[in-house]
Amino acid sequence: MFKKVLVANRGEIALRVIRACKELGIKTVAIHSEADALALHVRAADEKVCVGPAESALSYRNIPNVLSAAEITGVDAIHPGYGFLSENAHFAEVCESIGIKFIGPSSENIAMMGDKAKAREIVAKRGLPVTPGSPGELRSEEDALQAAQKIGFPVIIKATAGGGGRGMRVVNKAEDLGRAFQAAQAEAKSTFGNDGVYLERYFLEPRHIEVQILADQHGRVVHLGERDCSIQRRHQKLVEETPSPVVDDKLRREIGRVAVEAVKAAHYRNVGTVEFLLDKDRQFYFMEVNTRIQVEHPITEMVTGIDLIKEQIRLAAGHPLSIRQQDVILTGHSLECRINAEDPEKFTPSPGVITKYSPPGGFGVRVDSAMESGSVVVPYYDSMIAKLITHGRDRQESMARMKRALGEFIIEGIKTTIPLHRRILDDPDFQKGHVSTTFLDRFLTG
C-alpha cells in the first residue's frame, strides 16, 4: 500500500480523499493555489505545497508544479479527484513515466474513453446497445445525412472530444443538417481543438442512468448498481439517487451486465462510471465511460457500504478486488443534493464569506464539504460547496430525511441552491419518480 499520497485537487473531494487516506493510515500532501492557502483541505493534510496563483490553469492544472510538489514531498501516488487533471491522459502518462502511481485508470484507458466516438465503437463491436448513430467520426455532410436518414430524425451531433453540452446540435429535419454539422464542427474545433463530430438519435425525455464499476488489475470487474442522475440543469447534475425509481431487479441485472462487459471490452481498470440513456420504453443505450471518481459517488457508498475512494486507492496499489459481485448488496435508498454557491433562481455565482455554516446531522445524513463558518467561497473554481447525502430504508424515508436535513442546513453570507432543492423535493412528479433530463427546465420555467 502507498505510504504517502498527493491529493491534486481542492474542496470537498480533496478532503474526501484525505479522509480515506487517514483511515487507511496513508500520509497526505495537499496542494493549493494562493487563494486556498487557508482552506480546510490544506489544514487536513499532513503536508502542503503551494503550486501557483488562484487561476487553476496556473496551479491545480499546472502539471510541472503539481509533479514537482509530488517529487519534493516524496509521495508514492497522486489522487486527482474529479475535474482538473483527473481525465488528463497526458498527466496520467507522465505520472506513470516517473514512477508515481496515478490513482485512476491507465493513460491508455483515459485516452480511449476520452474519445467518445471510439468508445462507442468498442462497445458496439462487442454487441452491446449503444445509442443508434454514426459508426464513428463523420467525415462529411454526406456521411452525416446518410447516418441520420438511417436512424431517423431528430438526431444530435456531438463532439468526439466533447462534454458539458459544448459542440452539441439537435437537428429535427434533413434540410437543417448541413448547417448544424458545420456549426458543430466549428464549435468542437474552437472548444476542444479537435473538429471531430459524430451523430446519435436524439431522445426526447430520457433518463440519465449510470452504473458504478470497479475493475482490478486481474481483469475482474464488479458493478455497484445504478445511479439515476436525471435532474440536470444544462448537463450539470443537481440531484442524484440510487436505486433509480424506474429500474427493477431485472433491468438492473441487464444494465449492470452491459456495463461490466463494456469496461471489459475496453480492458479498463480502477473505478469508472458507465453512462447510459434510458428511454421511455425502458430501452437503455451506452453513452460513455467516465474515467474518474464521480461527484455523486457517495450515494453508491451509502447503499453498498463500500468506501469507493478506499477501494480506488487499493485497486491503484495493485490489490485485487476485495468483493465479488454476489457480495454487493444494495440496502435502502440514497439521495444527493449538490449545494452550489449560486442564486437559486438565476444561477449566478455567489462567492463571498460564509458568515455562518451549520451542517445538518443525525441518522442517515452525510455531509461532504470543505466549508466551515468563516470560509471564503472564492470565485475561481466550481461553485459546488457541499454535497448533502441522505440514506433511508426506502425512497420515501430518504426523501423525508433530505427535506428535514435541507431545513437544518444553515449557510449564511452567500446564496446557495438549498431553496431550489427544497422546491424540487416538494414537487409531486419528483416524489413519484416521474422525471427525465428535461424535468428541471420545465420545473424552472413552469
Place this chain on the structure above:
Amino acid sequence: MFKKVLVANRGEIALRVIRACKELGIKTVAIHSEADALALHVRAADEKVCVGPAESALSYRNIPNVLSAAEITGVDAIHPGYGFLSENAHFAEVCESIGIKFIGPSSENIAMMGDKAKAREIVAKRGLPVTPGSPGELRSEEDALQAAQKIGFPVIIKATAGGGGRGMRVVNKAEDLGRAFQAAQAEAKSTFGNDGVYLERYFLEPRHIEVQILADQHGRVVHLGERDCSIQRRHQKLVEETPSPVVDDKLRREIGRVAVEAVKAAHYRNVGTVEFLLDKDRQFYFMEVNTRIQVEHPITEMVTGIDLIKEQIRLAAGHPLSIRQQDVILTGHSLECRINAEDPEKFTPSPGVITKYSPPGGFGVRVDSAMESGSVVVPYYDSMIAKLITHGRDRQESMARMKRALGEFIIEGIKTTIPLHRRILDDPDFQKGHVSTTFLDRFLTG
C-alpha cells in the same frame, strides 16, 4: 399516527426526536427552561413552551408544567427522551390518565422494571439466567449472610431502586458483610427513599452487554443485536460498540433469545434494553431492563438501518412491528464516543461558551448533537454535548473512521473528552477488543 408530539427533554436527544418527528410528518413542541430559551432543540421545533427556571427539578422534571404545556399546545403524545421523566412511572401514569400517549412502555412496565430485585425475580422464574444472588429483597443481615454463603464471595449489595452506582457495596468476606449491608441500606434510603437492597455475585472483569428489543402491542418482540458498553467510568458509559468483539453468532442468538423471553415474561411493550453481564467464561446473566431509549441507540441504528425513534413512535401509536426477526440484518460495525464537556483527565465539568464548533463529516460518520458555534454549555444539566458515531464494514474500519473523525472534531472554548477518546482508540487492548468494565479505571491510573 400522532399529529403533534411534545418532546419533554433537551439537548441532542430532544433534537433527535424532533428530527424523527419531522421525517414522519409530525408537528413538534419543545419545552425548555429559562437557561435553554435559545437552544437548538427549541429552534428546531414547531412550537415551544418555557416550563420553568434552569434547575431541571423546576422545569424539565416539573410534571404539572410539562403536562400543562402539553395541554395548551394540544399534543397527542409526549416523548420523554432519556433521563428526566423518562423512567418516571408516575408521570407515565398521569399521561395515560389524561389521554396523552406517553411514548414508551406502560407505567406498569416502568414500575415493575424499576424494581431491580422484582425484575430479576420475574426473569429467574422463567428459567432464564440471572446473576447468582438473593432471590429478592434482603430482609436482614442473616438473610444476606445466608445468600452470600450460598453463592460465594465476593458479592455486591445493590439498592432495589438503584442505578448509577449509588447504594452499591462490594464485600469480599463474610465478616465485612454486616457493616456493608447497613451502609448500603442507609445509602439506598437517603438516595432513593427506599432502603431495599439485594445481593449478587460480584464478577471481577465482566463485560457489559445489552440487547436492544422492540415489542409491539400484540406481544410480538424482536431484538436488534447486542451493544458492548464495557468502557465505563464510574458506571457511566463512555464508548459503545456493536457487534461486540467477543459475541459470536451462537452467543448472539442465545443472548437475543433470552432478552426476548425476558421482556415477554414481563409483558413489556415499546422499545427497551435488556442488560447482561458477560463473564470471562462467556456465561451471561440478566441484570436489568432499561425502559427508555438509550443514549447509545444510534450504533444499533447504524448496523440495522432501523430508525429506533421512529419505530418507538410507531409502536406507541399502536402500529404493529414493521419487521420480523429474520428481517433484522446487522451490517458492519458501529462505534459511539460520548463527547462530554469535561476536563479529559480530571473529569471536572467544563461549562461555557463554545467559541467554535465544527463537527466531522464524510462517509460513515454521524454526529448527534444540539451544539453549534456560539452555543452555551450551561452547568445545570448532563455534561454530554455530542455523540460521535461511526460505521464501517468491520471493526477495524469503524475504529479507523472514529480516529479520523475525532481528529476533525473542533470544539473550542470549553474542554471536552475528545483527547481521552483518542487515547482509548490508540490503546492496544481496546484495539484488540480485550476490555471489561474495569478497563477504564486501569487505563486512567496506569
Place this chain on the structure above:
Amino acid sequence: MSRRRSVPSKSRTRRIVLPDAGDEPVHEASLTGGSAKQIQELIDLLRQNNLTELEFERQGIRIRVRHELLARPLATSAQDSVPTPPQQPMHSASAATSVSDASTGFVTVTSPIVGTFYRSPSPDADPYVEEGESVKKGQVLCIVEAMKLMNEIESEVDGRLVKILVESTKSVEYGQALFLIDPKAAS
C-alpha cells in the same frame, strides 16, 4: 413574589391524578451565583466601556443591559457610564413572578406556571381587575388554569394596574409577563 392558590375547577371533564402543584417548590429557588456573576460582569463591562447599551446573546442565555435615557438627566453626554440594573434577565434561575424595572419603576407580574390565563373567575363573571384600577397586595389579579386546577395569581405590591399584557383564555408559559403595576401610584 406573587402567590397562587389552587382551587378545583368547576368543569371536571377529565379525571386527573397529580401531585398538588402547590407542593412543588416552583418559586423557592434563588438567583444562582453563576448567572448573577455573569450579569455583574456585563454591568461592569458597560460601566468601564462608557456604553449606553450592551446586549449579550448566546444559545441558552440571553441578557440585555440597557440604559434608559428618559429616567434621569444625564451628566455630560449620551455616553453616560452609569448603568441600570438588568431588566429581568431571562437566564435568571429565580422563579420571581414580579420584577421591578428600574427605568420605569413598574413591577411586572409574570406567570409562575404554564397554563391558560383567565381574567375572571368564570366566563360570565366580571374581570378581577381592569387597567387603571388600584390593586392591593394579596388581591387576586387573574387565574392561570393548569391541568384543570385554577391557580389564582395575586399581586404582591400595592399600586395601580398600568397594563394587562395577555388576552383572557390565551395560554401562557412559565415566566411570561401578565401585568404591569405602578407601585408609586399606590393609593
Place this chain on the structure above:
Amino acid sequence: MSRRRSVPSKSRTRRIVLPDAGDEPVHEASLTGGSAKQIQELIDLLRQNNLTELEFERQGIRIRVRHELLARPLATSAQDSVPTPPQQPMHSASAATSVSDASTGFVTVTSPIVGTFYRSPSPDADPYVEEGESVKKGQVLCIVEAMKLMNEIESEVDGRLVKILVESTKSVEYGQALFLIDPKAAS
C-alpha cells in the same frame, strides 16, 4: 519579475516526458482586479480608521496591511494614519517573483515554480551569489530544480543581496521568498 531558463540536468536518473515548463504562462498573469480591489478597500479602511495595522484573514485569503514605524518620522503620534502599500498579498493572483516592500525598500525574489533550491550550479561549484554582494539585473541567483530540469532564477533588479532566505537543497513552493535585494544599494 525574475526570469528562469530551463537547462537539462546532469543527473538523468529518470526519463521524463513533460511539456516545456518554460512554455507555461506561469508568470504572465497580472494581479486580478478582485484582489486588488479588496486590498484597496483595506487600505481605505486603514486610512479612514486611523489605524496603524489592519489584518484581514479568512480561509483562502490572507491580507495584512501594516505601517512600519521605523521607515519615516511620524507626524504626531504612533497612530499615524498614512498607510503603506500591502506587503506581498498572499492572495494575489499575480505570479510576481519580485515584490518590493515599501517600508524597507527591499525587493523579495520569490520562486515562480515548485522545486528544489540550489545556490550553485553543481555540488562542487561556488554559489552563484553570497549575502552582501552586488547583483545585476539578469544575473543568475540560484537554480530551482523541478522534474530534473534546472531552472535558473535571475535577478531583475540591480542592487545588493541583503539576505538568502532558503538553505541550499531545500524544497521550495510556489511564491516562496528566496532572496532579499536592496535596489538602493546598486553599485
